[in-house]
Amino acid sequence: MKVIVVGCGRVGATLIELLVKGDHDVTVIDLDRGALTKLSQPFKGTTIQGNGTDLDVLRQAGIDKADAFLALTQGDNRNLMAAQVAKQIFGVKMVIAKVNDPIRANTYRRHGIGTFSRTSILAVLLEAMLMGDPEVGKLLLERAKSLESSLAEAI
Amino acid sequence: MYFVVAGGGEVGFHLAKALLEAGHEVMVIESDRRRAQFIEDQLGSVVLHAPADEGRYQLEAGCQRADAVIAVTGEDPANLIICQLAKWKCNVPRVIARVNDPKNEIVFKTLGIDETISSTRVLMSVIEQELPSSGGFLPLMPLTGSHLELIEAEIAPGAPSAGKTVHALSLPRGSAIGGVVRKGSVVHADDDTRLEVGDRVIVLAPTKDESDVRKALFG
Numbered sequence: 001m002k003v004i005v006v007g008c009g010r011v012g013a014t015l016i017e018l019l020v021k022g023d024h025d026v027t028v029i030d031l032d033r034g035a036l037t038k039l040s041q042p043f044k045g046t047t048i049q050g051n052g053t054d055l056d057v058l059r060q061a062g063i064d065k066a067d068a069f070l071a072l073t074q075g076d077n078r079n080l081m082a083a084q085v086a087k088q089i090f091g092v093k094m095v096i097a098k099v100n101d102p103i104r105a106n107t108y109r110r111h112g113i114g115t116f117s118r119t120s121i122l123a124v125l126l127e128a129m130l131m132g133d134p135e136v137g138k139l140l141l142e143r144a145k146s147l148e149s150s151l152a153e154a155i
Numbered sequence: 156m157y158f159v160v161a162g163g164g165e166v167g168f169h170l171a172k173a174l175l176e177a178g179h180e181v182m183v184i185e186s187d188r189r190r191a192q193f194i195e196d197q198l199g200s201v202v203l204h205a206p207a208d209e210g211r212y213q214l215e216a217g218c219q220r221a222d223a224v225i226a227v228t229g230e231d232p233a234n235l236i237i238c239q240l241a242k243w244k245c246n247v248p249r250v251i252a253r254v255n256d257p258k259n260e261i262v263f264k265t266l267g268i269d270e271t272i273s274s275t276r277v278l279m280s281v282i283e284q285e286l287p288s289s290g291g292f293l294p295l296m297p298l299t300g301s302h303l304e305l306i307e308a309e310i311a312p313g314a315p316s317a318g319k320t321v322h323a324l325s326l327p328r329g330s331a332i333g334g335v336v337r338k339g340s341v342v343h344a345d346d347d348t349r350l351e352v353g354d355r356v357i358v359l360a361p362t363k364d365e366s367d368v369r370k371a372l373f374g
Binding site: 104107 | 235239
């Protein structure tokens with residue numbers, strides 16, 4: 001699968017490593033060259049220093065051939081703009097934006113942009129943990145823990 | 156009329172001031188506390204100190220009864236989201252976005268923001284009027300319900316397309332020349348039409364191929 005990721009922060013970089021391990025064709029875009037050095041070297045994907053809402057940068061990343069597009073920068077608005085450009089101008093099938101504000105996440109989901117809000121995900125998960133609710137997030141927590149231990153071992 | 160101005164920087168402040176002087180009702184939404192205080196000191200109680208990109212503060216500012224919301228922050232993504240939320244959540248009849256990067260004009264239009272103001276574009280159009288026959292490439296408008304846009308391009312002296320036939324231009328696939336304005340009259344364009352210096356070429360093209368159209372005409 002060809003995946004474009006905008007934003008190489010903690011979430012972006014961790015996801016990118018998983019995708020590269022899964023032999024996906026990954027292109028990473030970040031404004032800050034320093035952020036791209038988070039990726040383990042040698043990096044098997046492609047890195048571009050640039051603005052992930054800029055049409056020319058997205059074309060350079062090969063967006064017309066992308067199967068999936070993820071906007072994971074720190075800015076909710078930037079992510080929502082990049083995701084809309086990917087979906088509505090370039091027609092990318094699977095588009096996901098990280099949106100910390102749960103209200104905005106909900107609004108844009110209803111307008112056809114895939115969003116997730118770590119605010120609401122974490123809140124629901126923490127409540128379930130406090131209440132000892134076994135249904136919510138058990139699998140998620142197990143997967144996250146095993147990812148964390150493999151990351152720790154690699155250092 | 157009632158105007159909500161999102162962003163109280165230089166543009167927002169002077170816009171609000173001018174609207175007030177023209178007798179309109181105005182509310183400025185500004186997220187920086189000091190800046191909000193400054194505007195309140197200058198213009199009175201016409202400021203909401205809050206982020207304008209959150210729906211509840213737009214409601215608090217009374218956007219649901221606003222005649223227009225004008226987003227003039229220095230950040231294009233913020234201006235886009237402010238305008239979309241105002242349309243969707245508050246049913247504001249008219250939204251206007253400031254576009255700092257002129258490339259984003261067509262992006263905003265494609266994403267449903269019909270009115271944009273780009274200071275770069277305003278300055279460019281003033282300069283272009285001063286310098287006739289400088290050649291130019293102007294995305295005019297998106298065509299609603301499609302991924303197409305209308306582009307006007309003026310063939311400047313020395314442009315690689317000058318003297319070429321339409322057929323020889325290698326325009327991107329899915330685009331077409333709708334017509335050529337030559338010395339003020341419309342010339343029907345087919346594959347054998349030869350472009351001349353000073354021609355204004357009207358092109359229909361997929362929005363994503365705008366830069367390829369530019370390349371085909373200007374190299």
